[in-house]
Amino acid sequence: MRTYAPRCSHAVTLSRPPPLTLDAPDPVEPRLVCPACAHAVPIGADARCEACGASLAEALEASRGPRPPLPPRRLTRAQRRAVLRPKLRAHHDLGTLFLALGALMLPVALGFLRPLLLMxxxxxxxGFLLRxxxxxxxxxxEQKRRLQALRWGLPAPAVLTSVERHAVPSLQAGRVVQLGYVFTVHGETIQxxxxxxxxxxxxxxxxExxxxxxxxxxxxxSALWPPEP
Structure with a gap:
């Protein structure tokens, strides 16, 4: 006589974990520690502490960071490569591959197999068009001029005016944001x-x-200082 074990009434369901996203974190409101009352207060248009009314001008000037050194400035290889970047990395790399294959095939086509000249x-x-x-x-x-500004440019206090995020950074060679800023040169506002x-x-x-x-x-x-990374 056969005996059957009772079936389990609780079915186990396996759910897939949510996909990982690389979205940039939401920006936070900039705050500054007031040197008079030691409170972290938001930065207003009048540059005064909301808690005690003290001036935040000196603290704002210090928040810029150290002043850029005098030119000529030495940039690391990583800093130069961060500026000199192709617009579409995939197209540029694929074009380099096609050019390399064409360069390898050219001596063979000229010396042995003339029909390969067309290919x-x-x-x-x-390859040339893709690159x-x-x-x-x-x-x-434009990037070479910006690199020249980083090496030989004169320093100027600036203020960020816009922070524009890129929806798909991979299509722009990893660019995540576009930073807009303004500064003044001889009384003229430069963007x-x-x-x-x-x-x-x-x-x-x-x-900021x-x-x-x-x-x-x-x-x-112009360019922002210090360069990254």
């Missing part, structure tokens, strides 16, 4: 904007005091 030309042409679209010449010139690949910059808020460096011969060419 070699296609590889070289596609050019992934890193346009105008963007490369600047630089991309940043750092998630921590997404926590910044407009109104920073340092900018600009070229004396062309103040429209």
């Amino acid at each position: 070699t030309a296609i590889f070289l042409g596609v 050019r679209s992934g890193w346009p010449a105008a963007l490369r010139r 600047g904007s630089v991309p940043s690949p750092h998630v921590t910059d997404a926590q910044r808020r407009p109104g 005091r920073v340092w900018a460096v600009y070229l004396a011969e062309d103040p429209s060419v």
Whole structure:
């Protein structure tokens, strides 16, 4: 006689864990410790403490960080690579691969297999177009000018005016935010904007005091100091 074990009435369901997201954290309201009353207060337009009414001008100036050193400034390799970045990394890398394959096929096609010349030309042409679209010449010139400002630029106090997040950083070579800022040169207000690949910059808020460096011969060419990383 066969006996059957009773079935378990409690079914076990396995649920998938939620997918990991790389969203930047929400920015927090900037606060400053008042040197008079030691309270952390928000930074207002009048630069005065909401608790005791003391002036926050000196504390705001100190919050900019150390003044940029005199030019010429030495930049690390990582800092230079953070500025010189292609617009579309995938296109640029794929174009480099096509160019390398075309360069390897060219001696073989010229010396032994002439029918490969057409395929070699296609590889070289596609590689050139992909690299050019992934890193346009105008963007490369702009980045080189910004790098020149970091090395030879004059320092100026600046204020952040906008923090624009990128929805898909992977499509912009890892750029997470676009930082806008303004500074004054000989009484004239100059606007600047630089991309940043750092998630921590997404926590910044407009109104934050920073340092900018600009070229004396062309103040429209500027960058934020210190460079990252």
